[in-house]
Amino acid sequence: MAAMDTISALLFRPPPSLLVNVMTVVSSVVVAVIGLSEARGTAHLQYSKFWNTNNSATKSSNLEKFKISSRSGMLLLYAPAALAGAVSFWIFPNDDLRILLLKSALTLHFVKRNFEVLFIHKYSGKMALDSALIISLSYFSSTALMIYAQELSRTLPEPSIDLKFIGIALFLIGIIGNFYHHYILSQTRKKGETGYKIPKGGLFCVVICPHYLFEITVYFGFALISQTIYSLCFAIATAMYLGGRSYATRKWYVSKFEDFPHHIKALVPFVF
Numbered sequence: 001m002a003a004m005d006t007i008s009a010l011l012f013r014p015p016p017s018l019l020v021n022v023m024t025v026v027s028s029v030v031v032a033v034i035g036l037s038e039a040r041g042t043a044h045l046q047y048s049k050f051w052n053t054n055n056s057a058t059k060s061s062n063l064e065k066f067k068i069s070s071r072s073g074m075l076l077l078y079a080p081a082a083l084a085g086a087v088s089f090w091i092f093p094n095d096d097l098r099i100l101l102l103k104s105a106l107t108l109h110f111v112k113r114n115f116e117v118l119f120i121h122k123y124s125g126k127m128a129l130d131s132a133l134i135i136s137l138s139y140f141s142s143t144a145l146m147i148y149a150q151e152l153s154r155t156l157p158e159p160s161i162d163l164k165f166i167g168i169a170l171f172l173i174g175i176i177g178n179f180y181h182h183y184i185l186s187q188t189r190k191k192g193e194t195g196y197k198i199p200k201g202g203l204f205c206v207v208i209c210p211h212y213l214f215e216i217t218v219y220f221g222f223a224l225i226s227q228t229i230y231s232l233c234f235a236i237a238t239a240m241y242l243g244g245r246s247y248a249t250r251k252w253y254v255s256k257f258e259d260f261p262h263h264i265k266a267l268v269p270f271v272f
Contacts, residue, residue, distance in 0.1 A: 008159070008160075009159055009160045009161045010159055010161055010163065010227065011159055011227050011228065011229055011232065012153040012156050012157075012158075012159060012227055012228050012229070013153075013156050013157070014229055015149055015152035015153050015156065015228070016152065017148075017149070017152050019145075020145060020148065020149045020152065020230055023141070023145055023230070024229055024230045024233050024234075025233075027138070027141065027142060027145070027234060027237070028233040028234055028236065028237040029237070030138075030237075031138060031234070031237035031238060031240070031241050032236075032237045032240040032241065034241055034244075035237075035240040035241030035242070035243060035244035035245065036240070036244055037244070038241070038244035038245045038247070038248045039243070039244035039245075039247045039248060040244075041248060041251070044248060045128075045131040045134065045135060045245075046127060046128035046130075046131040047070065047073060047074075047125075047127040047128070047131055047132070047135075048070075048125070049196065049249060049252050050248070050252075051067075051070065051125040051126050051127055051128065052125065052126075066128070066129040066130075067126040067127065067128060067129065068126060068127055068129055068132065069123065069126055069127070070123035070124070070125050070126055070127050071117060071118075071121075071123050072127075073126070073127030073129075073131075073132040074113075074117040074121070074123075074127070075114065075117055075118075076132045076133070076136050077113075077132060077135050077136050077139060078110050078113040078114050078117065078136075078139065079110075079114055080136055080139070080140040081106075081110040081136075081139035081140045081142075081143040082107060082110035082111050082113075082114055084106075084140055084143045084144045084147075085103060085106040085107030085110055085111075085143055085147070086107050088103045088106075088107075088144075088147045089103060089107075092147065092151050094151075094154075096154055097164075098150065098164050098225065098226070098227075099147070099150050099151060099154065101164060101167075101168060101225050102146065102147060102150050102222065102225050102226050103147055105168070105171050105221065105222060105225060106143050106146065106147065106222065108175065109171075109175060109218055110139070110143070112175060112178075112179060116179070116182050120182055120183060120186050121182065121185075121186055122186055122189045122193075124194035124195075142234050145230055145234075146222060146226060146228070146230060146231050146234070149226070149228045149229075149230040149231070150226050150228060150231075153228055159227050163224040163225075163227055164224065164225045164226075164227070166224050167220075167221045167222070167223070167224025167225035167226070167227075168221065168225060169221075170217055170218075170220055170221035170224055171217075171218055171221025171222065171225065172221075173214070173217055173221075174214045174215065174216075174217030174218035174219075174220075174221050175214075175218055176214075177203075177210070177211075177213075177214035177217065178211050178214035178215050178217075178218060180202060181202050181203065181204070181210045181211040181214065182211055184199055184200075184201045184202050184204060185199055185211065188200075196256070198253065198257055198259075198260060198261075203269065204264075205264070206263075206264060206265065206269040206270065207246075207264060207265050207266060207267055207268065207269055208246065208249055208250045208253055208264055208265070208266060209242070209245070209246035209249055209250075209266060209267050212242040212243075212245065212246045212267055213246075213267050213268065215238075215242060216235075216238060216239045216242055216243075219234070219235040219238045219239070220235045220239075222235065223235040242267070243266075243267055243272070246266040246267040247266045247267070247272075249266065250264070250265070250266040
């Protein structure tokens, strides 16, 4: 009973929508399972360092065999979600502060990611089309559903503990930290170089994927701004996926670089 009281103080009740409630479970489980596969090394979404990796014992699909440039793939990942965030201002033109903050944070995050793709990152490999479509659908659907769930929750009683401004602070820390470490990554290659190097600077001195750590921070920022069950579950699933991906990334660095500093963890400084 005490646990239920705590949950009701922190989160909106589930909205009256079968779609949102089913997708809360389905999308979160799917993303978390993919993260577990990444950590185990049984399958990788084929982009970045793993763009040419296929650990599946089954025959590759036609989509998996089809590769596109990394820059085009990354734009495919983020552009639909950015569009969903921008269009939501027209679809739900109300002045509710919580919804406005959530729509603004989601749109800013994905506009930033598109900006980084176009002007910050340096690419060398390719991306499997099926991986690009899976991630793009996940980002698009989660963005749309976070906003839709928030709109449906507008008629429900507000949680007694208001976390939206803490969420904004967490979101700003996450988006700034994510951008900073993406910039550091972009500086590891000089013009014309295509190989990977061990990144240095910022939190790269203690973890190999600080950009993932700050992206997780962004998603928990969304969850606290929103205070819906869907946003919280998806933030937890995102943490599990990026945790698995970062674990696989650290293993990749250890296998490729004999001088990789073994005190550097995957995601959480000094812990994991």
